[in-house]
Amino acid sequence: MQPKIITLLTTFAGFGIVAACSVAGQSGSGEQPAPASPQRTSATYTLSAGQSVALTPTASLKLERVNDSRCKTGAVCVWEGYISYSFVLTNNGNSSSFVLSEKMPGAANTITQQGLRFTLAGVEPAEPPALNAPAPTYRVSLRVDIS
Structure with a gap:
Protein backbone atom coordinates (compact mmCIF):
# COMPACT_ATOMS: atom_id res chain seq x y z
CA MET A 1 0.00 0.00 0.00
CA GLU A 31 2.52 39.96 -21.94
CA GLN A 32 1.48 42.42 -19.28
CA PRO A 33 -2.03 42.51 -17.90
CA ALA A 34 -4.02 45.50 -19.12
CA PRO A 35 -3.73 48.32 -16.60
CA ALA A 36 -6.94 49.36 -14.92
CA SER A 37 -8.27 52.52 -16.51
CA PRO A 38 -7.78 55.45 -14.17
CA GLN A 39 -10.91 56.84 -12.56
CA ARG A 40 -11.78 60.26 -13.88
CA THR A 41 -11.30 62.82 -11.13
CA SER A 42 -12.52 65.96 -12.91
CA ALA A 43 -14.53 67.10 -15.90
CA THR A 44 -16.05 70.31 -17.26
CA TYR A 45 -19.74 70.51 -18.18
CA THR A 46 -21.78 73.25 -19.89
CA LEU A 47 -25.46 73.56 -19.02
CA SER A 48 -28.43 75.76 -19.88
CA ALA A 49 -31.32 76.36 -17.47
CA GLY A 50 -33.31 73.14 -16.99
CA GLN A 51 -30.56 70.83 -18.29
CA SER A 52 -29.16 67.90 -16.30
CA VAL A 53 -25.96 65.89 -16.61
CA ALA A 54 -24.89 62.55 -15.13
CA LEU A 55 -21.70 63.09 -13.12
CA THR A 56 -21.23 59.53 -11.86
CA PRO A 57 -23.35 56.39 -12.08
CA THR A 58 -25.21 57.60 -8.96
CA ALA A 59 -24.97 61.41 -9.17
CA SER A 60 -26.61 63.95 -11.45
CA LEU A 61 -26.57 67.73 -11.56
CA LYS A 62 -29.34 70.02 -12.81
CA LEU A 63 -29.10 73.74 -13.51
CA GLU A 64 -32.42 74.86 -12.03
CA ARG A 65 -32.32 78.55 -12.91
CA VAL A 66 -30.21 81.56 -13.77
CA ASN A 67 -30.62 84.91 -12.00
CA ASP A 68 -29.12 87.85 -13.89
CA SER A 69 -29.38 91.15 -12.03
CA ARG A 70 -26.42 92.73 -13.83
CA CYS A 71 -26.87 96.26 -15.06
CA LYS A 72 -28.03 96.04 -18.67
CA THR A 73 -25.85 97.57 -21.36
CA GLY A 74 -27.10 101.12 -22.01
CA ALA A 75 -28.87 101.43 -18.66
CA VAL A 76 -27.96 103.69 -15.75
CA CYS A 77 -27.70 101.63 -12.56
CA VAL A 78 -26.82 102.34 -8.95
CA TRP A 79 -25.08 98.98 -8.58
CA GLU A 80 -23.29 96.53 -10.83
CA GLY A 81 -25.48 93.52 -10.06
CA TYR A 82 -24.50 89.88 -10.48
CA ILE A 83 -25.37 86.66 -12.22
CA SER A 84 -25.96 83.51 -10.20
CA TYR A 85 -26.67 79.88 -11.03
CA SER A 86 -28.87 77.63 -8.89
CA PHE A 87 -28.14 73.89 -9.03
CA VAL A 88 -29.62 70.71 -7.60
CA LEU A 89 -27.27 67.79 -7.01
CA THR A 90 -28.82 64.34 -6.61
CA ASN A 91 -26.58 61.53 -5.40
CA ASN A 92 -27.82 58.12 -4.22
CA GLY A 93 -31.31 59.57 -3.75
CA ASN A 94 -30.07 62.53 -1.64
CA SER A 95 -30.60 66.00 -3.08
CA SER A 96 -28.92 69.25 -2.16
CA SER A 97 -29.23 72.72 -3.66
CA PHE A 98 -26.47 75.28 -4.06
CA VAL A 99 -25.74 78.56 -5.81
CA LEU A 100 -22.57 79.55 -7.65
CA SER A 101 -21.73 83.17 -8.45
CA GLU A 102 -18.63 85.29 -8.79
CA LYS A 103 -20.03 88.52 -7.37
CA MET A 104 -23.20 87.67 -5.45
CA PRO A 105 -22.97 88.56 -1.75
CA GLY A 106 -22.84 85.41 0.38
CA ALA A 107 -22.10 83.14 -2.58
CA ALA A 108 -18.87 81.77 -4.01
CA ASN A 109 -17.62 80.54 -7.36
CA THR A 110 -16.50 77.24 -5.77
CA ILE A 111 -18.40 74.92 -3.43
CA THR A 112 -18.14 71.31 -2.25
CA GLN A 113 -21.31 69.21 -2.02
CA GLN A 114 -21.62 65.46 -1.32
CA GLY A 115 -17.92 64.84 -1.99
CA LEU A 116 -17.90 66.75 -5.30
CA ARG A 117 -16.30 70.16 -5.81
CA PHE A 118 -17.97 72.57 -8.26
CA THR A 119 -16.17 75.60 -9.72
CA LEU A 120 -17.50 78.16 -12.21
CA ALA A 121 -15.44 77.97 -15.38
CA GLY A 122 -17.32 80.36 -17.67
CA VAL A 123 -20.63 82.08 -18.34
CA GLU A 124 -22.51 82.98 -21.50
CA PRO A 125 -23.18 85.71 -22.27
CA ALA A 126 -20.16 87.14 -20.48
CA GLU A 127 -21.57 90.67 -20.71
CA PRO A 128 -25.08 91.74 -19.70
CA PRO A 129 -27.60 92.01 -22.54
CA ALA A 130 -28.64 95.39 -23.95
CA LEU A 131 -31.36 97.38 -22.21
CA ASN A 132 -34.24 96.40 -24.51
CA ALA A 133 -32.85 93.11 -25.84
CA PRO A 134 -34.74 89.86 -25.30
CA ALA A 135 -33.44 87.61 -22.56
CA PRO A 136 -30.45 85.62 -23.85
CA THR A 137 -29.99 81.88 -23.56
CA TYR A 138 -27.70 81.58 -20.58
CA ARG A 139 -25.08 78.85 -20.40
CA VAL A 140 -22.69 78.07 -17.58
CA SER A 141 -19.55 75.97 -17.68
CA LEU A 142 -18.40 74.40 -14.47
CA ARG A 143 -15.61 72.12 -13.46
CA VAL A 144 -16.51 69.17 -11.26
CA ASP A 145 -13.77 67.51 -9.17
CA ILE A 146 -14.08 64.42 -7.03
CA SER A 147 -12.70 65.49 -3.67
Missing part, protein backbone atom coordinates in the same frame (compact mmCIF):
# COMPACT_ATOMS: atom_id res chain seq x y z
CA GLN A 2 2.85 2.37 0.73
CA PRO A 3 4.30 2.19 -2.82
CA LYS A 4 0.93 3.40 -4.20
CA ILE A 5 0.90 6.36 -1.80
CA ILE A 6 4.49 7.26 -2.70
CA THR A 7 3.67 6.99 -6.42
CA LEU A 8 0.57 9.11 -5.91
CA LEU A 9 2.50 11.77 -3.96
CA THR A 10 5.25 11.81 -6.58
CA THR A 11 2.64 12.28 -9.31
CA PHE A 12 1.01 15.22 -7.49
CA ALA A 13 4.42 16.79 -6.84
CA GLY A 14 5.18 16.50 -10.56
CA PHE A 15 1.93 18.27 -11.43
CA GLY A 16 2.85 21.05 -9.01
CA ILE A 17 6.25 21.53 -10.67
CA VAL A 18 4.69 21.60 -14.16
CA ALA A 19 2.06 24.10 -13.03
CA ALA A 20 4.69 26.34 -11.42
CA CYS A 21 6.82 26.27 -14.56
CA SER A 22 3.87 27.16 -16.79
CA VAL A 23 2.90 30.10 -14.58
CA ALA A 24 6.50 31.34 -14.51
CA GLY A 25 6.71 30.94 -18.29
CA GLN A 26 3.55 32.99 -18.82
CA SER A 27 4.71 35.94 -16.76
CA GLY A 28 8.01 36.04 -18.61
CA SER A 29 6.38 36.00 -22.05
CA GLY A 30 6.29 39.80 -22.24
Whole structure:
Protein backbone atom coordinates (compact mmCIF):
# COMPACT_ATOMS: atom_id res chain seq x y z
CA MET A 1 0.00 0.00 0.00
CA GLN A 2 2.85 2.37 0.73
CA PRO A 3 4.30 2.19 -2.82
CA LYS A 4 0.93 3.40 -4.20
CA ILE A 5 0.90 6.36 -1.80
CA ILE A 6 4.49 7.26 -2.70
CA THR A 7 3.67 6.99 -6.42
CA LEU A 8 0.57 9.11 -5.91
CA LEU A 9 2.50 11.77 -3.96
CA THR A 10 5.25 11.81 -6.58
CA THR A 11 2.64 12.28 -9.31
CA PHE A 12 1.01 15.22 -7.49
CA ALA A 13 4.42 16.79 -6.84
CA GLY A 14 5.18 16.50 -10.56
CA PHE A 15 1.93 18.27 -11.43
CA GLY A 16 2.85 21.05 -9.01
CA ILE A 17 6.25 21.53 -10.67
CA VAL A 18 4.69 21.60 -14.16
CA ALA A 19 2.06 24.10 -13.03
CA ALA A 20 4.69 26.34 -11.42
CA CYS A 21 6.82 26.27 -14.56
CA SER A 22 3.87 27.16 -16.79
CA VAL A 23 2.90 30.10 -14.58
CA ALA A 24 6.50 31.34 -14.51
CA GLY A 25 6.71 30.94 -18.29
CA GLN A 26 3.55 32.99 -18.82
CA SER A 27 4.71 35.94 -16.76
CA GLY A 28 8.01 36.04 -18.61
CA SER A 29 6.38 36.00 -22.05
CA GLY A 30 6.29 39.80 -22.24
CA GLU A 31 2.52 39.96 -21.94
CA GLN A 32 1.48 42.42 -19.28
CA PRO A 33 -2.03 42.51 -17.90
CA ALA A 34 -4.02 45.50 -19.12
CA PRO A 35 -3.73 48.32 -16.60
CA ALA A 36 -6.94 49.36 -14.92
CA SER A 37 -8.27 52.52 -16.51
CA PRO A 38 -7.78 55.45 -14.17
CA GLN A 39 -10.91 56.84 -12.56
CA ARG A 40 -11.78 60.26 -13.88
CA THR A 41 -11.30 62.82 -11.13
CA SER A 42 -12.52 65.96 -12.91
CA ALA A 43 -14.53 67.10 -15.90
CA THR A 44 -16.05 70.31 -17.26
CA TYR A 45 -19.74 70.51 -18.18
CA THR A 46 -21.78 73.25 -19.89
CA LEU A 47 -25.46 73.56 -19.02
CA SER A 48 -28.43 75.76 -19.88
CA ALA A 49 -31.32 76.36 -17.47
CA GLY A 50 -33.31 73.14 -16.99
CA GLN A 51 -30.56 70.83 -18.29
CA SER A 52 -29.16 67.90 -16.30
CA VAL A 53 -25.96 65.89 -16.61
CA ALA A 54 -24.89 62.55 -15.13
CA LEU A 55 -21.70 63.09 -13.12
CA THR A 56 -21.23 59.53 -11.86
CA PRO A 57 -23.35 56.39 -12.08
CA THR A 58 -25.21 57.60 -8.96
CA ALA A 59 -24.97 61.41 -9.17
CA SER A 60 -26.61 63.95 -11.45
CA LEU A 61 -26.57 67.73 -11.56
CA LYS A 62 -29.34 70.02 -12.81
CA LEU A 63 -29.10 73.74 -13.51
CA GLU A 64 -32.42 74.86 -12.03
CA ARG A 65 -32.32 78.55 -12.91
CA VAL A 66 -30.21 81.56 -13.77
CA ASN A 67 -30.62 84.91 -12.00
CA ASP A 68 -29.12 87.85 -13.89
CA SER A 69 -29.38 91.15 -12.03
CA ARG A 70 -26.42 92.73 -13.83
CA CYS A 71 -26.87 96.26 -15.06
CA LYS A 72 -28.03 96.04 -18.67
CA THR A 73 -25.85 97.57 -21.36
CA GLY A 74 -27.10 101.12 -22.01
CA ALA A 75 -28.87 101.43 -18.66
CA VAL A 76 -27.96 103.69 -15.75
CA CYS A 77 -27.70 101.63 -12.56
CA VAL A 78 -26.82 102.34 -8.95
CA TRP A 79 -25.08 98.98 -8.58
CA GLU A 80 -23.29 96.53 -10.83
CA GLY A 81 -25.48 93.52 -10.06
CA TYR A 82 -24.50 89.88 -10.48
CA ILE A 83 -25.37 86.66 -12.22
CA SER A 84 -25.96 83.51 -10.20
CA TYR A 85 -26.67 79.88 -11.03
CA SER A 86 -28.87 77.63 -8.89
CA PHE A 87 -28.14 73.89 -9.03
CA VAL A 88 -29.62 70.71 -7.60
CA LEU A 89 -27.27 67.79 -7.01
CA THR A 90 -28.82 64.34 -6.61
CA ASN A 91 -26.58 61.53 -5.40
CA ASN A 92 -27.82 58.12 -4.22
CA GLY A 93 -31.31 59.57 -3.75
CA ASN A 94 -30.07 62.53 -1.64
CA SER A 95 -30.60 66.00 -3.08
CA SER A 96 -28.92 69.25 -2.16
CA SER A 97 -29.23 72.72 -3.66
CA PHE A 98 -26.47 75.28 -4.06
CA VAL A 99 -25.74 78.56 -5.81
CA LEU A 100 -22.57 79.55 -7.65
CA SER A 101 -21.73 83.17 -8.45
CA GLU A 102 -18.63 85.29 -8.79
CA LYS A 103 -20.03 88.52 -7.37
CA MET A 104 -23.20 87.67 -5.45
CA PRO A 105 -22.97 88.56 -1.75
CA GLY A 106 -22.84 85.41 0.38
CA ALA A 107 -22.10 83.14 -2.58
CA ALA A 108 -18.87 81.77 -4.01
CA ASN A 109 -17.62 80.54 -7.36
CA THR A 110 -16.50 77.24 -5.77
CA ILE A 111 -18.40 74.92 -3.43
CA THR A 112 -18.14 71.31 -2.25
CA GLN A 113 -21.31 69.21 -2.02
CA GLN A 114 -21.62 65.46 -1.32
CA GLY A 115 -17.92 64.84 -1.99
CA LEU A 116 -17.90 66.75 -5.30
CA ARG A 117 -16.30 70.16 -5.81
CA PHE A 118 -17.97 72.57 -8.26
CA THR A 119 -16.17 75.60 -9.72
CA LEU A 120 -17.50 78.16 -12.21
CA ALA A 121 -15.44 77.97 -15.38
CA GLY A 122 -17.32 80.36 -17.67
CA VAL A 123 -20.63 82.08 -18.34
CA GLU A 124 -22.51 82.98 -21.50
CA PRO A 125 -23.18 85.71 -22.27
CA ALA A 126 -20.16 87.14 -20.48
CA GLU A 127 -21.57 90.67 -20.71
CA PRO A 128 -25.08 91.74 -19.70
CA PRO A 129 -27.60 92.01 -22.54
CA ALA A 130 -28.64 95.39 -23.95
CA LEU A 131 -31.36 97.38 -22.21
CA ASN A 132 -34.24 96.40 -24.51
CA ALA A 133 -32.85 93.11 -25.84
CA PRO A 134 -34.74 89.86 -25.30
CA ALA A 135 -33.44 87.61 -22.56
CA PRO A 136 -30.45 85.62 -23.85
CA THR A 137 -29.99 81.88 -23.56
CA TYR A 138 -27.70 81.58 -20.58
CA ARG A 139 -25.08 78.85 -20.40
CA VAL A 140 -22.69 78.07 -17.58
CA SER A 141 -19.55 75.97 -17.68
CA LEU A 142 -18.40 74.40 -14.47
CA ARG A 143 -15.61 72.12 -13.46
CA VAL A 144 -16.51 69.17 -11.26
CA ASP A 145 -13.77 67.51 -9.17
CA ILE A 146 -14.08 64.42 -7.03
CA SER A 147 -12.70 65.49 -3.67
